[in-house]
Amino acid sequence: MTVRDLARKCIRDIISYEPGKPIEELKRELGIKSVIKLASNENPVGLSPKALSAILKAAKNVNRYPDGNSFYLREKLSKFLGVGKNEIIFGNGSNEIIEFVVRAYLDAGEEVVISEPTFLIYKIVVAIQGGKSVIVPLKNFTYDLPAMKKAITPNTKIVFISNPNNPTGTSVGRKEFEEFLKGLPRNVIVIVDEAYNEFVERKDFPKALDYINKANVIVLRTFSKAHGLSGLRIGYGVAKPELIEYMEKVRQPFNINLLAQVAALASLEDIKFIDGIRRLVLKEKHSIYNSLDKMGIDYVKSDTNFILINVKRNSREVFNEMLKQGVIVRDMAAYDLKNYIRVTVGKKTENERFIKILKKIVDSR
Numbered sequence: 001m002t003v004r005d006l007a008r009k010c011i012r013d014i015i016s017y018e019p020g021k022p023i024e025e026l027k028r029e030l031g032i033k034s035v036i037k038l039a040s041n042e043n044p045v046g047l048s049p050k051a052l053s054a055i056l057k058a059a060k061n062v063n064r065y066p067d068g069n070s071f072y073l074r075e076k077l078s079k080f081l082g083v084g085k086n087e088i089i090f091g092n093g094s095n096e097i098i099e100f101v102v103r104a105y106l107d108a109g110e111e112v113v114i115s116e117p118t119f120l121i122y123k124i125v126v127a128i129q130g131g132k133s134v135i136v137p138l139k140n141f142t143y144d145l146p147a148m149k150k151a152i153t154p155n156t157k158i159v160f161i162s163n164p165n166n167p168t169g170t171s172v173g174r175k176e177f178e179e180f181l182k183g184l185p186r187n188v189i190v191i192v193d194e195a196y197n198e199f200v201e202r203k204d205f206p207k208a209l210d211y212i213n214k215a216n217v218i219v220l221r222t223f224s225k226a227h228g229l230s231g232l233r234i235g236y237g238v239a240k241p242e243l244i245e246y247m248e249k250v251r252q253p254f255n256i257n258l259l260a261q262v263a264a265l266a267s268l269e270d271i272k273f274i275d276g277i278r279r280l281v282l283k284e285k286h287s288i289y290n291s292l293d294k295m296g297i298d299y300v301k302s303d304t305n306f307i308l309i310n311v312k313r314n315s316r317e318v319f320n321e322m323l324k325q326g327v328i329v330r331d332m333a334a335y336d337l338k339n340y341i342r343v344t345v346g347k348k349t350e351n352e353r354f355i356k357i358l359k360k361i362v363d364s365r
């Protein structure tokens, strides 16, 4: 018997999620000093100064376990969102909320409707649980909600909608979303992942929070993106209390660390700062669009802080060439987008450096 035989059947063939390369690792590997990371859709500026001082102040208390119910953060967030305190669950990143839903609600063999390409974690978490992913391809880089609805069978338990979608940056509008929810079987849970909601520009964006009482809708949000707290790992889910109740049963009592709780609370109190991040990111995104237009390079218009770019050649090669020059982007080969890279909108100087290198690579063809 091999170790593979010991592993649960459903996890043997999972391809692990490959995170973006950390800056320090690349500096070590290449022996270069100046590295910029435009690979993991992080906020390029940093966290709110108020969040930073809250972290520093709380750091001396880390000999104690954190508040297992995130009492003060919960109170703040419930007012901020206008939802009940029992309609919120906190996770170690919104990634953990994905696990909560699947662990609480999906039995082995049940089906989950997932689009492709989308956030890779959905499929992995479903596989770990022994669930069956039913894949519905994107249409024009966008979620095809009518086709996803058609894919629902009596054995379907969950549908994942990343709105906007990672890695394409596209979103679905209110009309399509409402049409999707109409007449949905009552045994189906719809997870709407809004990790990038702060960056959405379209006017008819359907905030999933408005629908939590109309169907089994669970909204996922995160402090990792606009709030700049990726390193602390904190996200949350919002749903009706009955749905939250079973997710709470599979949550570890101290999953949200003490520093994350105070930082997230302070960040919610500094919404002016977050608005500033939004404005900066959108301005820079449009400036990257302009540069790409001038170079005649195709890309997908995005409602997020990243852009999917068609480099019209092997994306691995482009990724490696950029890496050698100290710019980390995301190679989209793992998402079956072989000629595409995904670039996170960075600071002005970072974006200019990225564009300069991209131009060199394109010109050298």
Ligand SMILES: Cc1ncc(COP(=O)(O)O)c(C=O)c1O
Pocket: 040, 041, 092, 093, 094, 095, 096, 119, 162, 165, 166, 193, 195, 221, 222, 223, 224, 230, 233, 234, 235
């Ligand atoms: C669509 C989507 N959902 C969720 C996450 C995970 O975020 P968190 O850091 O909150 O776990 C990401 C991160 O890249 C994402 O792109």
